[in-house]
Amino acid sequence: MSDKPVVLMPEDIQRIMGKDAQRNNILAARMVAEMIKTTLGPKGMDKMLVSPTGDIIITNDGVTILEEMQIEHPAAKMMVDIAKTQDSEVGDGTTSVVMIAGKLLENAEKLLDKKIHPTLIAKGYKIAAEKCQSILNEISLKISPNDEGILKHVAMTAMTGKSAEASKEKFADIVVNAVKQIYHDGKVDLNDIKIEKSKGEGIADTELISGIVLDKEKVSGDMPVVIKDAKIVLVDFPLELKNPEIDTKISISTPEQLQGFLNQEERTIKEMISKVKDTGANVVFCQKGIDDFAQYLLSKARVYACRRVSRSDMEKLAKATGGKIVSNLGELSSSELGSAEIVEEVKHGNDCLTYVKGCKNPKALTILIHGGTNHVIDEIERALRDSLGVVASSIKTGLVVPGGGAIEIELARRLRHFGQSLTGREQLAVEEFASALEFIPTTLAENAGLDPIDILTELKAKHDSGEKNAGLNLFNNKIENVLEARIIEPYKIKTQAINSASEVANMILRIDDVIASNGKGNSKARMPSNIGEYD
Numbered sequence: 387m388s389d390k391p392v393v394l395m396p397e398d399i400q401r402i403m404g405k406d407a408q409r410n411n412i413l414a415a416r417m418v419a420e421m422i423k424t425t426l427g428p429k430g431m432d433k434m435l436v437s438p439t440g441d442i443i444i445t446n447d448g449v450t451i452l453e454e455m456q457i458e459h460p461a462a463k464m465m466v467d468i469a470k471t472q473d474s475e476v477g478d479g480t481t482s483v484v485m486i487a488g489k490l491l492e493n494a495e496k497l498l499d500k501k502i503h504p505t506l507i508a509k510g511y512k513i514a515a516e517k518c519q520s521i522l523n524e525i526s527l528k529i530s531p532n533d534e535g536i537l538k539h540v541a542m543t544a545m546t547g548k549s550a551e552a553s554k555e556k557f558a559d560i561v562v563n564a565v566k567q568i569y570h571d572g573k574v575d576l577n578d579i580k581i582e583k584s585k586g587e588g589i590a591d592t593e594l595i596s597g598i599v600l601d602k603e604k605v606s607g608d609m610p611v612v613i614k615d616a617k618i619v620l621v622d623f624p625l626e627l628k629n630p631e632i633d634t635k636i637s638i639s640t641p642e643q644l645q646g647f648l649n650q651e652e653r654t655i656k657e658m659i660s661k662v663k664d665t666g667a668n669v670v671f672c673q674k675g676i677d678d679f680a681q682y683l684l685s686k687a688r689v690y691a692c693r694r695v696s697r698s699d700m701e702k703l704a705k706a707t708g709g710k711i712v713s714n715l716g717e718l719s720s721s722e723l724g725s726a727e728i729v730e731e732v733k734h735g736n737d738c739l740t741y742v743k744g745c746k747n748p749k750a751l752t753i754l755i756h757g758g759t760n761h762v763i764d765e766i767e768r769a770l771r772d773s774l775g776v777v778a779s780s781i782k783t784g785l786v787v788p789g790g791g792a793i794e795i796e797l798a799r800r801l802r803h804f805g806q807s808l809t810g811r812e813q814l815a816v817e818e819f820a821s822a823l824e825f826i827p828t829t830l831a832e833n834a835g836l837d838p839i840d841i842l843t844e845l846k847a848k849h850d851s852g853e854k855n856a857g858l859n860l861f862n863n864k865i866e867n868v869l870e871a872r873i874i875e876p877y878k879i880k881t882q883a884i885n886s887a888s889e890v891a892n893m894i895l896r897i898d899d900v901i902a903s904n905g906k907g908n909s910k911a912r913m914p915s916n917i918g919e920y921d
């Protein structure tokens with residue numbers, strides 16, 4: 387053998403292995419959970435996030451906080467990912483999923499200390515997660531899309547404790563109405579609901595409008611304010627002369643030549659607009675700019691026009707009005723037109739918005755949020771999105787569960803019972819899984835200033851005596867039947883959270899080697915900085 391050292395990896399690669407890697411990852415993941423813990427539940431606090439440019443977000447929404455924090459630690463990032471998945475799959479429960487995952491890992495550490503192998507813990511967790519699914523299937527409540535009362539309470543539970551709470555009855559009406567209108571054949575596509583915001587007036591003025599609302603005013607004051615029986619052209623090319631991509635020099639030596647050049651420009655624009663008019667359109671939505679002269683010609687023709695409409699709005703308009711987005715002038719014809727009963731400009735405070743109402747497709751809806759400041763409006767939007775998500779999910783699966791920690795306590799109780807039928811060390815893992823679920827009600831209590839141990843003991847006692855809907859009602863701080871108190875959540879919030887949390891915990895547990903590289907030439911590898919601080 388030669389005594390030359392064997393070099394496997396470049397120098398700037400950092401590596402931690404074995405127990406260190408494991409503990410470091412677990413610690414990072416737990417820190418993420420710890421960070422958002424105080425926001426859980428109706429009595430949870432908000433966080434103020436300030437970006438490097440000074441933008442401020444005030445929120446209580448788990449996924450928003452985590453996304454804004456620019457987390458770098460690889461294991462912590464995995465926690466952020468499950469919050470994102472929860473957000474896209476259900477729309478709510480993002481704090482809960484991270485907290486359960488964090489607690490699963492914290493409890494796994496206790497088992498690691500007892501020298502139980504991580505793969506055994508992972509196996510136990512997997513068994514427990516699967517058992518939870520079957521328990522949930524057994525004890526969830528069936529509802530139909532016509533159970534509006536229940537759906538409204540699902541919507542309100544998602545809004546409790548957020549700034550939307552003050553008007554939650556009204557918002558719940560809006561949300562349930564909106565989702566019911568787009569529900570069809572067991573499917574709900576929340577993209578059919580546009581959320582638009584308008585500063586001024588109070589949040590209680592928020593409204594559901596059937597049709598599309600654009601945050602745009604008509605391009606010229608001379609255009610009509612209202613168009614009835616609208617025939618709509620949608621174009622994604624500019625109604626102006628293109629700026630040449632390369633510098634062009636035009637030599638003009640006489641006034642006639644200059645006039646000729648200007649006339650030529652005018653003629654081109656005139657042709658453009660007459661093509662638009664020939665289609666019979668009385669409304670134009672343009673994704674790009676509209677030239678001053680074109681604006682003048684359109685006004686003269688009594689056409690209503692908006693410019694620089696965003697692509698996503700153009701697509702929504704196409705879907706709603708049945709029109710086609712036309713990409714070049716030659717394709718413009720009356721068969722591409724969309725239609726709506728009314729297009730009008732409506733003034734709210736200082737803003738002018740364009741309403742497109744009575745669309746061909748009745749599924750086109752807009753929730754127009756009003757509010758005094760942008761921070762309020764943004765937080766209302768997040769609450770409404772959560773609410774839309776939970777109502778959509780409840781309608782799709784037709785299943786709901788009691789909130790306020792009731793379902794978690796019942797799951798934990800049944801899991802422990804089931805665990806007794808297992809032998810060996812998996813039983814211990816199932817036990818720890820159950821206690822991780824109890825972290826939700828204890829945190830709800832703690833955040834409300836109640837004694838978590840007292841609450842947990844009382845909840846467990848009630849469940850042992852058969853009250854499976856007993857939960858913590860934070861409207862009156864009592865332990866009671868939370869279904870009767872109308873604290874209701876969708877089934878999917880729980881199945882998704884339990885699945886993702888156990889998957890990510892298991893994935894982190896199985897890692898015993900972290901090899902970090904920051905790419906070529908950069909000697910500072912992205913290794914978690916707190917290595918060694920943990921023991």
Ligand code: ADP
Nearest residue numbers: 426427448479480481482546789790858859860
């Ligand atoms: P997440 O991001 O996980 O949705 P939230 O801050 O929205 O976190 O809190 C959700 C938790 O609050 C759920 O466990 C839910 O059951 C509970 N909850 C909602 N309303 C009430 C209430 N009135 N009393 C007790 N718990 C409630």
Ligand code: MG
Nearest residue numbers: 478479544772
């Ligand atoms: Mg929530």
